[in-house]
Amino acid sequence: MKLSLKEAWQGESNCRNCTVRTTVLFAGLHESDFESIHTPIDDLVFEPDALLYRAGEQGAHIFTLRQGLLKMVQYLPDGTRRIVRLAGNSDVIGLESLLGEPYQHDAVILQRSELCRIPISVVQNLCSGNPDLHQELMRRWQRALSESEAWLTELSTGTARQRMAHLLLRLVVTEAQPQPVCQLFSREDIGAMLGITMETASRVIAEFKRNNWLQELKPTYYRCDIPALNVLISA
Amino acid sequence: MKLSLKEAWQGESNCRNCTVRTTVLFAGLHESDFESIHTPIDDLVFEPDALLYRAGEQGAHIFTLRQGLLKMVQYLPDGTRRIVRLAGNSDVIGLESLLGEPYQHDAVILQRSELCRIPISVVQNLCSGNPDLHQELMRRWQRALSESEAWLTELSTGTARQRMAHLLLRLVVTEAQPQPVCQLFSREDIGAMLGITMETASRVIAEFKRNNWLQELKPTYYRCDIPALNVLISA
DNA sequence: CGCTGTGTTGATCTTCTTCAACCCGCGTGG
DNA sequence: CCACGCGGGTTGAAGAAGATCAACACAGCG
Numbered sequence: 001m002k003l004s005l006k007e008a009w010q011g012e013s014n015c016r017n018c019t020v021r022t023t024v025l026f027a028g029l030h031e032s033d034f035e036s037i038h039t040p041i042d043d044l045v046f047e048p049d050a051l052l053y054r055a056g057e058q059g060a061h062i063f064t065l066r067q068g069l070l071k072m073v074q075y076l077p078d079g080t081r082r083i084v085r086l087a088g089n090s091d092v093i094g095l096e097s098l099l100g101e102p103y104q105h106d107a108v109i110l111q112r113s114e115l116c117r118i119p120i121s122v123v124q125n126l127c128s129g130n131p132d133l134h135q136e137l138m139r140r141w142q143r144a145l146s147e148s149e150a151w152l153t154e155l156s157t158g159t160a161r162q163r164m165a166h167l168l169l170r171l172v173v174t175e176a177q178p179q180p181v182c183q184l185f186s187r188e189d190i191g192a193m194l195g196i197t198m199e200t201a202s203r204v205i206a207e208f209k210r211n212n213w214l215q216e217l218k219p220t221y222y223r224c225d226i227p228a229l230n231v232l233i234s235a
Numbered sequence: 236m237k238l239s240l241k242e243a244w245q246g247e248s249n250c251r252n253c254t255v256r257t258t259v260l261f262a263g264l265h266e267s268d269f270e271s272i273h274t275p276i277d278d279l280v281f282e283p284d285a286l287l288y289r290a291g292e293q294g295a296h297i298f299t300l301r302q303g304l305l306k307m308v309q310y311l312p313d314g315t316r317r318i319v320r321l322a323g324n325s326d327v328i329g330l331e332s333l334l335g336e337p338y339q340h341d342a343v344i345l346q347r348s349e350l351c352r353i354p355i356s357v358v359q360n361l362c363s364g365n366p367d368l369h370q371e372l373m374r375r376w377q378r379a380l381s382e383s384e385a386w387l388t389e390l391s392t393g394t395a396r397q398r399m400a401h402l403l404l405r406l407v408v409t410e411a412q413p414q415p416v417c418q419l420f421s422r423e424d425i426g427a428m429l430g431i432t433m434e435t436a437s438r439v440i441a442e443f444k445r446n447n448w449l450q451e452l453k454p455t456y457y458r459c460d461i462p463a464l465n466v467l468i469s470a
Numbered sequence: 471c472g473c474t475g476t477g478t479t480g481a482t483c484t485t486c487t488t489c490a491a492c493c494c495g496c497g498t499g500g
Numbered sequence: 501c502c503a504c505g506c507g508g509g510t511t512g513a514a515g516a517a518g519a520t521c522a523a524c525a526c527a528g529c530g
Contacts (some may be wrong), residue, residue: 074388077469082392084384096377099370104381127369131362134369135334141376142331146339148383149319153309156391157317157430160518187477195392200518202478234312395486422509435486437510 010043010114018066025064025092025118025140028132036126039119045112052093052107052115059097061117065089068113071189072105083192085147086110088174092140098123110185156195158233163194164204165232168214168224181223245278245349253301260299260327260353260375263367271361274354280347287328287342287350294332296352300324303348306424307340318427320382321345323409327375333358345420391430393468398429399439400467403449403459416458 015026016034046052052070053059065087072085072093084105087093096104098120126133154166167190171182184190190201208214213232215223250261251269281287287305288294300322307320307328319340322328331339333355361368389401402425406417419425425436443449448467450458 074384076388076392078393080388080392082388084387095373099374099377101377104384128366134362137373138330138376139334141373141380142334142336145376145380145383148380148387149309149339152319152383152387152391153311153315153317156387157311157315158313197519198477199479199520203518206478394484432487433508434488434510438486441510 010045012040012042015041015116024066024090025136026126026133028136029126029130033126033130037122039122041119041122042117043114044117045114046109047112048109050109052109053103055103055105057103059094059103059120061119062092062094062097062123063107064116064118065091065093066114066116068109068115069111070107070109070113072107073192074105081192082195083189085144085151091143092137095137095141095144098137110189111183151193155193160194160196160200160204161207162233163196164190164201164208165213165229167193168222169226169229169233172224172226179223180226181217181221183220184222185220245280247275247277250276250351259301259325260371261361261368263371264361264365268361268365272357274357276354276357277352278349279352280349281344282347283344285344287344288338290338290340292338294329294338294355296354297327297329297332297358298342299351299353300326300328301349301351303344303350304346305342305344305348307342308427309340316427317430318424320379320386326378327372330372330376330379333372345424346418386428390428395429395431395435395439396442397468398431399425399436399443400448400464402428403457404461404464404468407459407461414458415461416452416456418455419457420455 015029015037016031018024018026046068052063055074067089069086069088070093071083072087074082074084076082087107093107094103096102123133123137127137150170154170155163157163168182171184172180175182184205185193187198187201187205190205191198194201205214209216211228213225213228215225217223250264250272251266253259253261281303287298290309302324304321304323305328306318307322309317309319311317322342328342329338331337358368358372362372385405389405390398392398403417406419407415410417419440420428422433422436422440425440426433429436440449444451446463448460448463450460452458
């Protein structure tokens with residue numbers, strides 16, 4: 001099985017009683033629709049660094065992230081690596097497989113994730129006669145597109161400082177916590193997100209810490225001074 | 236009417252007999268489907284610099300580009316401008332309005348364009364009972380997503396030279412001509428596409444011309460040395 | 471105990487930005 | 501008709517920002 005590295009199969013999903021059903025792809029389904037799900041939807045848990053799928057693979061599933069965080073990675077001919085998007089809570093990834101296209105990215109787990117692996121045949125069956133599901137799919141596609149464009153404008157434009165500020169602000173709002181706290185990634189990954197080197201990423205973070213824009217609570221967990229960061233990006 | 240600047244209304248579209256129907260959004264429609272198009276689909280032509288729509292507007296139409304080229308522009312809080320995507324032949328833009336979301340970009344014509352303005356109500360009506368149209372819509376969304384991600388990896392990564400090479404190669408392949416010829420934009424726009432300044436854009440182009448990677452046939456029209464450019468990006 | 475991977479920091483070099491001057495083609499108004 | 505100004509493009513010189521290379525700290529682990 002290629003889904004290596006600490007995969008934990010949690011059993012088949014019971015979509016009908018899914019705890020996050022209202023926020024999730026199948027929100028609009030009717031009771032009767034669940035009868036027509038014959039191919040099993042697996043319920044999976046992954047630990048950091050697990051590889052969900054690889055760019056170029058012909059996929060037969062889409063994935064709904066019920067909990068966690070992962071990175072979508074692309075490579076250039078010269079070997080450069082760029083992280084083009086993150087997927088978190090209630091995001092759907094691998095949509096391209098619905099169109100018969102191979103996966104466009106490596107999908108790698110960043111934080112422990114719980115997700116459902118849905119065979120594309122299930123989605124296709126449900127689609128006939130489910131305008132709500134269509135609508136929901138389009139919404140996911142649009143979400144991915146908006147995210148991707150935000151990465152271009154916010155995380156690939158301006159100085160390293162500005163990009164980092166944008167990244168941090170994104171992270172604290174998506175974590176949606178009462179406290180402005182986020183978990184940071186390896187300097188290497190931060191570099192690949194912002195289009196800068198590991199070293200500059202490190203230096204910028206050091207500078208932010210010196211200025212108290214950023215405060216390390218425990219390893220990889222940081223508290224950020226949102227107003228200060230906002231000044232940086234609108235200057 | 237806000238669609239200012241030399242708009243030319245060409246009459247109502249006759250989708251049934253559209254010359255590019257096979258490549259276009261409505262490719263999968265049946266004869267009978269055309270009966271149910273009650274709201275008019277307008278057939279428009281725009282000259283360069285015309286503004287199709289503006290970011291933030293609540294749109295009531297999507298647009299199919301039958302011919303031409305336009306840029307999709309986003310702005311940062313600090314006023315920076317980035318071109319996040321180009322749309323050309325047979326691309327569909329403004330899809331977000333189908334979801335009730337406001338337009339995410341300014342859409343500005345770069346080269347004389349012929350396009351159809353389709354009311355979202357028409358698309359929504361046709362969608363019920365037209366899986367092919369759904370499929371086609373998803374394809375367009377995925378295309379936009381792929382494009383957007385390619386801009387991140389190819390046009391916002393590496394040195395100015397590499398980005399320019401990527402841009403030129405993209406342009407000559409999309410033009411799909413026998414000759415490796417493309418029409419270039421203002422230095423300002425090139426800068427906004429590559430995330431560099433007008434001046435560096437100018438310098439890089441000058442350098443390419445000196446090295447004969449690039450040859451100006453007539454104003455704004457260039458012939459490029461594809462192999463040479465390929466070396467640049469894979470070095 | 472030493473090794474490895476990750477992060478940090480310094481010194482130097484390259485690249486890009488910034489600011490300024492200038493050219494040229496074009497249109498406008500005197 | 502010509503002078504002028506304007507916008508777009510080019511080029512130079514200076515400086516800033518980031519990349520690169522190298523050394524080192526430190527934690528985790530066999």
